[in-house]
Amino acid sequence: MGYTHYWYMEKDKEIEEKVWTNFTTDAKSLIVGSPILEKAREEYKSYPQDPTEIDEVKIKFDGGHETFYFERKSEQVSWREDQDWVFNFCKTARKEYDGLVTAALLLAKHHLGNRIRISSDGNVDEWKNGAWDDVPSGYELVQKVLSEKEANA
Numbered sequence: 001m002g003y004t005h006y007w008y009m010e011k012d013k014e015i016e017e018k019v020w021t022n023f024t025t026d027a028k029s030l031i032v033g034s035p036i037l038e039k040a041r042e043e044y045k046s047y048p049q050d051p052t053e054i055d056e057v058k059i060k061f062d063g064g065h066e067t068f069y070f071e072r073k074s075e076q077v078s079w080r081e082d083q084d085w086v087f088n089f090c091k092t093a094r095k096e097y098d099g100l101v102t103a104a105l106l107l108a109k110h111h112l113g114n115r116i117r118i119s120s121d122g123n124v125d126e127w128k129n130g131a132w133d134d135v136p137s138g139y140e141l142v143q144k145v146l147s148e149k150e151a152n153a
Contacts, residue, residue: 003094005101007070007108008085008117014073015112020056023111027059030103030145036135040064040097059104063097066090068104085117094131102127102138107145 015023031037031052041049044064052061059070067090074086092098105118106127120127130137136144 002091003098003121004089004091005105005120005122006087006089006118007105008087009071009074010115011074011076011084011086013115015115019111020072023107024054024059026107026111026145026149027104028054029148030107030141031059031061031100034100036096036100037061037063040095043096061097061100063092063100064095065093065097068097068101070104070108096132096135098131099136099138099141103141103145104138106138106142110142110146 031054037052040063049064050060050062050067054060057072059068061068069090070088074088076083076086080087090101092101102120102122108116109118128137128139130140
């Protein structure tokens with residue numbers, strides 16, 4: 001399947017407005033104008049790229065492999081209707097934007113707690129160290145967002 005990150009959300013549960021607003025505020029500071037995404041878009045021009053969107057219902061960004069798409073209310077596909085958790089994934093193939101995907105998932109875990117489960121083909125060291133020497137890892141990116149938020153509080 002390729003190097004992939006996974007998350008499971010509770011079926012038929014919409015994230016409360018305040019929680020979603022806090023999550024998307026942090027996600028915007030992480031994603032909007034990210035030099036990582038700009039570099040990926042430049043490098044993977046041949047890959048169809050969707051615009052970054054962070055709004056009342058979704059977080060969506062493209063880094064050159066698969067588009068990361070996180071919904072405020074996850075809809076269950078018909079063939080998994082008997083499952084209580086909605087399965088989602090994003091293949092990054094360890095491209096430069098991998099750290100943004102793991103960071104977005106870590107922010108989701110921070111804001112949603114046990115209402116989300118995250119996993120990966122990678123191990124904790126890969127999430128902490130990142131896939132590229134010159135690109136921050138998801139852990140580094142999240143720490144920066146959260147520490148800036150605390151400093152401004």
